[in-house]
Structure formats: structure tokens, C-alpha cells
Amino acid sequence: MALRVFNSLSRQLELFEPIHEGRVGIYVCGPTVHNDAHLGHGKTYVNFDTVVRYLRYLGYKVLHVQNITDVGHLLDTGEDRILKGAKRERLNPWVLVEYYERRFFRDMDTLNVTRPDITPHATCHIPEQIELIKTLIEKGYAYEVNGSVYFSVRKWPEYGKLSGRKVDELIEGARVEVLPEKRDPADFALWKRAEPEHIMQWPSPWGMGFPGWHIECSAMSTKYLGQPFDIHGGGMENKFPHHECEIAQSEAATGKPFAKYWLHNGMLMIRGEEMHKSLGNFITLEQAFQQYAPMTIRFFILGSHYRSPLDVTDEALTAAAKGVERLYGTMRRVRAQVEEAASGPVSETVAGLVADAEARFREAMDDDFNTANALAVLFDLNREVNKMVHEGAPVSRESWQQVDALYGRLVGDVLGLITPETYQAQTAGLTEDLLRLLVETRAELRQAKQWALADRIRDRLGALGVALEDRPDGTTWRIRPPEAAED
Numbered sequence: 001m002a003l004r005v006f007n008s009l010s011r012q013l014e015l016f017e018p019i020h021e022g023r024v025g026i027y028v029c030g031p032t033v034h035n036d037a038h039l040g041h042g043k044t045y046v047n048f049d050t051v052v053r054y055l056r057y058l059g060y061k062v063l064h065v066q067n068i069t070d071v072g073h074l075l076d077t078g079e080d081r082i083l084k085g086a087k088r089e090r091l092n093p094w095v096l097v098e099y100y101e102r103r104f105f106r107d108m109d110t111l112n113v114t115r116p117d118i119t120p121h122a123t124c125h126i127p128e129q130i131e132l133i134k135t136l137i138e139k140g141y142a143y144e145v146n147g148s149v150y151f152s153v154r155k156w157p158e159y160g161k162l163s164g165r166k167v168d169e170l171i172e173g174a175r176v177e178v179l180p181e182k183r184d185p186a187d188f189a190l191w192k193r194a195e196p197e198h199i200m201q202w203p204s205p206w207g208m209g210f211p212g213w214h215i216e217c218s219a220m221s222t223k224y225l226g227q228p229f230d231i232h233g234g235g236m237e238n239k240f241p242h243h244e245c246e247i248a249q250s251e252a253a254t255g256k257p258f259a260k261y262w263l264h265n266g267m268l269m270i271r272g273e274e275m276h277k278s279l280g281n282f283i284t285l286e287q288a289f290q291q292y293a294p295m296t297i298r299f300f301i302l303g304s305h306y307r308s309p310l311d312v313t314d315e316a317l318t319a320a321a322k323g324v325e326r327l328y329g330t331m332r333r334v335r336a337q338v339e340e341a342a343s344g345p346v347s348e349t350v351a352g353l354v355a356d357a358e359a360r361f362r363e364a365m366d367d368d369f370n371t372a373n374a375l376a377v378l379f380d381l382n383r384e385v386n387k388m389v390h391e392g393a394p395v396s397r398e399s400w401q402q403v404d405a406l407y408g409r410l411v412g413d414v415l416g417l418i419t420p421e422t423y424q425a426q427t428a429g430l431t432e433d434l435l436r437l438l439v440e441t442r443a444e445l446r447q448a449k450q451w452a453l454a455d456r457i458r459d460r461l462g463a464l465g466v467a468l469e470d471r472p473d474g475t476t477w478r479i480r481p482p483e484a485a486e487d
């Protein structure tokens with residue numbers, strides 16, 4: 001089987017064939033850095049991280065570009081998100097975007113989301129955006145009025161081909177910004193005239209201003225990936241107007257197709273409702289991490305297909321915590337077997353089990369990155385592995401190493417669920433337990449008047465930096481800091 005992806009543009013599953021053999025260029029719309037990342041961002045970027053990870057697992061050389069929107073993303077009210085955030089926090093807008101970008105990547109690192117290869121910033125690509133706008137004016141697709149430039153939607157008959165929306169319906173549905181200076185209410189801004197109080201502004205052929213939101217993604221995706229490029233990804237909520245506008249701008253300017261495959265991930269819901277500050281159900285990732293382990297959240301996200309909406313409930317997250325622990329528990333058992341088992345040839349049964357599980361995992365992922373089914377395959381594997389462990393089957397170390405490596409590839413490389421802590425959890429508390437065991441053994445030795453042995457334990461622990469203190473009610477220990485341990 002070969003990879004098939006659901007292309008939002010054709011509205012069907014298509015065989016995935018990159019434009020250049022062996023290489024994949026993918027652009028994913030990044031965050032507007034005016035606020036902390038929330039669970040919805042977590043879903044979007046875990047979903048696309050897994051897409052990129054799987055493409056790499058398949059052997060493609062992937063170039064992953066994901067922008068940072070640090071200017072120009074206006075609210076429906078026409079208010080600038082960045083300036084609004086800057087006012088709210090009494091920060092210079094440049095400081096605000098830097099601050100939230102750092103926190104965004106901190107949260108993504110915590111979710112084990114691989115950083116993009118290139119992270120272009122809208123504010124660092126003003127000349128590229130101006131050039132694109134100039135081309136659109138020259139070709140008659142855009143016009144300037146009062147220092148702002150608009151894209152003339154009716155000049156581009158294909159407008160609506162991604163979202164399936166008709167221009168007239170848009171106007172009736174009032175999904176457009178009504179400005180008297182626009183020739184048509186459906187036209188969208190490519191460049192906005194800046195008022196003097198607007199801190200983020202640049203000189204342009206049309207006066208001082210700043211770019212509209214959509215134009216940055218057209219300019220930056222094709223700058224780094226060429227046109228057309230393979231995959232454009234983003235949240236379902238950005239399909240219209242954002243992605244529709246990106247296609248119109250890029251294809252009108254060059255006459256070439258923009259992106260071959262469009263992938264959209266489903267929205268995240270909180271107990272059946274959309275997440276909104278106004279509904280009081282807005283959960284930042286930082287808040288979520290206080291309640292649930294980051295890998296529980298990642299596992300929960302991967303438990304449903306990326307295109308489906310995902311409903312967050314405490315019950316579902318608690319179930320995910322149990323699920324991920326079951327997965328890890330088996331993986332740790334396999335590690336223990338690798339340590340304990342005797343060396344020998346790889347058994348045919350194990351080789352067959354590994355090959356079969358990997359083939360079924362790939363089949364699930366080849367079906368438009370069906371991570372839910374891929375996880376089901378891993379739990380089937382878990383069952384087989386646990387049976388082997390419990391039955392004490394005579395399995396060689398080399399065989400267990402193959403199983404361990406399989407978990408590494410599928411759970412780690414593809415699903416991104418292995419972190420440095422995955423295997424440490426088993427040893428959490430172990431130091432304490434071992435110390436208690438030694439102290440108890442020493443107490444028994446003392447009772448048996450085996451003074452020499454008891455003293456040896458105390459001295460050896462002392463040399464390791466663990467100071468024992470014998471008190472009438474028992475022995476306590478104190479781990480001395482390294483500098484104190486040296487003297």
C-alpha cells in the first residue's frame with residue numbers, strides 16, 4: 001500500500017506523489033503570537049508534526065516551513081491582534097511577539113513537536129510581500145485606494161475553489177469586512193495604510209503601512225518551497241478566508257498552481273463546545289500541563305484522526321493517561337528483557353511479530369495518517385509482547401532488541417511519544433527504595449552484631465555522598481551536595 005492523503009482541494013483521498021521524487025515541501029500556517037498557545041494549537045501542531053514525522057519515516061527528505069505571524073492578523077472587528085495584546089499587557093508590540101513566540105516553542109517542545117526547518121516571520125519578509133502585491137496590481141488583480149491595497153475577488157473566477165463558497169454568499173453571510181473604500185465588499189486587504197499610532201509600519205509604494213494577514217503565507221511559502229509545492233497544512237478554521245485568499249494571490253500572481261495537496265485538521269472542542277475566551281472554556285497548554293502529562297495530551301490528540309474534531313473531557317484525558325501508561329509499561333518490560341535475556345539468534349516468531357506489526361502500522365498511517373488505527377495496532381502488539389513476557393517464553397536478547405527497536409521507530413520516531421522520561425519513570429523513586437533497603441539491611445546486620453559489615457555499608461555510602469546518621473529511633477540519611485561530598 002502507498003500513502004493516500006485527503007486533499008481538501010479535490011475533496012477526496014489521493015495517492016501521495018510528491019512533485020520532486022524523494023522530497024517533500026510542506027508549509028503549515030503558524031501561530032499569531034499575541035497570546036499563549038492553547039489546546040487547539042496543541043492539536044494542530046501535534047497533527048502536522050506527526051505528518052512530517054511519518055513522511056520522514058517513509059524516507060522522504062522533508063523541508064518543513066512554518067511561519068510566525070507577528071503582524072497584520074486583524075480580528076473581525078478590524079482590530080489588530082498584536083496591538084490589542086500589546087495594550088492588554090502594556091508591552092511594546094515587538095516585545096510582545098518575541099515573548100509569545102518563545103512561549104509557543106517552549107510549549108511545543110514540551111509536546112515533543114519537532115521544530116520546523118524554517119520559521120519565517122511576517123515582519124522579516126516585508127519586501128517579498130510588497131513585491132507580490134506590486135505584481136498583483138500590475139496584472140490587474142489588485143488596486144490601491146487611500147494607501148491601502150485590495151485584492152479584487154471578482155477578477156479571480158476560481159476564488160472559492162478550496163472552501164466551496166460563492167462570493168455572493170459571502171457577502172450575504174457578512175463574512176467580509178465592510179469598508180466604503182473597497183470596490184466590492186468581498187475584496188480583501190493585501191496592504192493596509194497605517195495610522196500614525198500604529199507602531200509596526202513600513203514604507204511602501206503606497207505609503208506607510210503594514211501587510212494584510214493572508215499575503216505573508218503566499219510570499220513566505222513559495223520563497224522557501226517554490227511554486228507549486230507539495231503540501232499546505234493548517235487548521236480547518238483557516239480554510240476560509242485565509243487559505244482561499246492565499247491560493248488566489250499566489251495563483252493570480254504567477255499563473256501557476258500554488259500547492260498540490262491541502263491538509264486541514266479538525267477543531268478541538270471542550271466538552272462539545274468550541275473553545276472561546278467568552279465561554280470561559282479556554283485552556284492554555286501551560287494550564288493543561290499542570291493537570292496532565294504532556295505525553296498524555298499528545299497521546300489523546302493522536303487517539304483520533306487529524307481531520308476529526310476532538311472533544312476534550314476529563315474522562316477522555318484520564319483514559320488517555322491510562323492508555324499511554326499501558327503502552328509505556330510494556331515498552332519498559334521489553335527494555336528489562338533486553339537487559340536480562342540470554343544472547344541468541346532472533347526467533348522467527350518474534351521476527352514475524354515485528355514485521356507484521358510494522359506492516360499493519362504502516363497500513364493505518366498510509367490511510368491518510370490514521371493515528372487512531374496505528375495506536376490500535378500498537379495495543380495489539382502490546383498484548384502479544386505481554387503474553388511473551390508472562391509466559392516466560394525463551395526469547396533471546398537479540399529478539400527483544402528487535403521489539404525494542406520497533407517501539408522506538410513507531411512510538412518514538414513516528415508518533416513522537418517517546419521522551420527522555422519515558423524509560424526513566426520506572427526508576428523514579430528507585431534511589432529512595434534502594435537506600436531504604438540498604439539502611440534496613442544494615443540495621444539487621446547491627447542487630448546480628450555484624451559490626452564490620454554494617455560499618456562498611458555506612459562508609460561506602462559516605463564515599464558516594466550519602467551520610468547516615470544513627471539515632472535512637474532509627475537511621476536517617478542525607479544526600480550531601482556534590483561539593484560537600486568531595487571533602
Ligand SMILES: [Zn+2]
Pocket residue numbers: 028029030217242
Ligand atoms: Zn497562513
